[in-house]
Amino acid sequence: MSLAADKVKQQPHSRRWLALAILMLPVLLVTVDNTVLGFALPKIAEAxxxxxxxxxxxxxxxxxxxxxLLITMGSLGDRKGHRKLLLIGSLGFTVVSVLTAYSGTASQLIVGRACMGIFGAMLMPSTLALIRSVFEDREERRMAVAIWATTLTVGSALGPLVGGVLLEFFAWGSIFLLAVPVLVPLLVLGPWLLPESEPDASGPMDAISTVQSIVALSALVYSIKHVASEGPDALALVAFCVAMVVGWRFVRRQLHLSAPLMDLSLFRNKTFSGSVTINLMSLAFLIGFVFFSTQFLQIVLRMSPLSASLALIPGQIMAIAVGILIVPIAQRISVNTLIPILLAFTAGAFLLVASLGSSLTVIVAAFALLNIGVGAIATVSNDVILSAAPPSKAGAASAISETAYEVGVVLGTTLLGGIVTAYYRGTLQLPNFLTPLQMSLASETLAGAHAVSRTLVGDQASELMHSATQAFEGGTHLMAWATFSLTVLAIVIARRTLKARQPPV
Structure with missing residues (x-):
């Protein structure tokens, strides 16, 4: 037995759970950051x-x-030590967050967010890897992983609430300064509470695979974004073709490497691949909903950030409750029955919006239904992913799971948010009294139209916001029907890929 393992076994029970609490801080922060910015968009648009x-x-x-970078950083942590990578990532994330809080232009903010992503990628794989180092007992580790998975969903659900509270009393930059009080305890207590993982001597990382994975994903998302904001054109087609070609080369390279960056053999297991797909899609549904609902509450209904965030509290409570309560339920219901049931709650949320429109009551009820589904799926699907992989490939499986989570976040804003944006720009009827500059700003986004309306008076401001609101609500209606259809597809995938013979937890 290794010295690291001996030290873990000697740790008192209370110290192990305190270590888990410290590990949950970066998980909570990274997931909150995925949704908190949506609430700040109206204020950022004005500034x-x-x-x-x-x-x-x-x-x-x-x-x-x-x-x-998740796969790359997970592999780097295996080779250099996950505790070391976690502490470096925490320090870098804190410093960059402070600098981003004082961005003077939109470009500076985008660059800051990208740099935060670099350090955030150091945090996520290390937390799950260190849970395995801290908890050697299988039952304790299973509960710790369930708490980790629940924290993912709780963080996403808490983003609107945290953003609403901060924006009610402080400037928009305060949402980035949140990293300081959250990560400083980890930097102080982490070296004392967390054991270092054993280095993996499997050889150096493959630099070509790293570049290929980043290029393929970046080009794919760019092509989707470009279609949403500018419409289909040659540039979007070129980006999509680059993504497909480089992605194909990446897959071929992984299949021939003795120590691949991503172990694609795991996807031969239908249960594993199905669970990863469901995990990705469910997070995309949640983020897509937050993208439009936060703007609707603040701009259309004219609610303050705090009031808008309080309206979403029932959904946040649901996310926390079901993430834990689903564990005993999952012991009694087969996974290929349970996950489709949970997806049905998600489908019901978007069916409400598609059928009844976007009102305060509908959004509150739909967000609660959505979190019942997504909150439980995060716990169940992550356990299924880890259980479906051989013990020797648990690290690779967790890295793929975390990557699917983040890709789902990207697709939620890019694809679902892009539907709303494309419909808005394609159907908006602007009044003739606007100047060319005002027309350009108002035609970009609902937040842009709101900013222009504040420079107008009386009936002119009302006419502009009426047109903008109609276009935005039409986009959310279309997006809701599209997402409902995707949820039905997810139910079919779950029924066909997940095994019925044993429960997930």
Whole structure:
């Protein structure tokens, strides 16, 4: 037995759970950062005047870089030590967050978010790897992983609440300064509470695979974004073709490497691949909902950030409750029955919006239904992913799971948010009294139209916001029907890929 393992076994029971609490801090922060920016977009739009494309990049630059580097950073942690990588990532994330809080332009904010993604990628794989180092007992480790998975969903659900509270009393930059009080305890207590993982001597990382994975994902997301903001054109087609070619080369390279960056053999297991797909899709549904609902509550219904965030509390409570309560339920219900049931709650949320429109009551009820589904799926699917992989490949399986989570976040804003943006820009009827500059700003986003309306008076401001609101609500209606259809597809995938013979937890 290794010295690290001996030290873990000697740790008192209370110290192990205190170590888990410390490990949950970066998990909570990284997931909160995925949704908190949505609440700040109206204020950021007023201060920095971003275009529609820049608004999407503000959200997606972070998740895109994070998703592209998760596999790489997981492999780096295996070789250099996960505790070391976690502490470096925490320090870097804190410093960059402070600098991003004082961005003077939209471009600076996007660059800051991308740099946060680099350090965020150091945090996520290390937390799950260190849980395995801290908890050697299988039952304790299973509960710790369930808490980790629940924290992912709780963080995403708490983003709107945290953003609402901060924006009610402070400037928009305060959402980035949140990293300081959250990560400083980890930097102080981490070296004392967390054991270092054993280095993996499997050889150096493959630099070509790293570049290929980042290029393929970046090009794919860029092509989707470009279609959403500018429409289909040659540039979007070129980006999509680059993504497909480089992605194909990446897959071929992984299949022939003796120590691949991503172990694609895991996807031969239908249960594993199905669970990863469901995990990705469910997070995309949640982020897509947050993207439009936060803007609707603040701009259309004219609610303050705090009031808008309080309206979403029932959904946040659901996410926390079901993440834990689903564990005993999952012991009695087969996974290929349980996950489709949970996806049905998600489908019901978007069916409400598609059928009844976007009102305060509908959004509150739909967000609660959505979190019942997504909150439980995060716990169940992560356990299924780890259980479906051989013990020797548990680290690779967890890295793939975390990558799917972040890709889901990217697709939620890029694809679902892009549907809303494309419909808005394609159907908006602007009044003739606007100047060319005002027309340009108002046609970009709902936040842009709101900013222009504040420079107008009386009936002119009301006419502009009426047109903008109609276009935005039409986009959310279309997005809700599209997402409902995707949820039905997810149910079919779950029924066909997940095994019925044993429960997931």
């Amino acid at each position: 920095l005047h971003p275009s529609a494309s820049q608004q999407l990049w503000m959200i997606d630059a972070y998740s895109l870089v994070l998703a592209g």
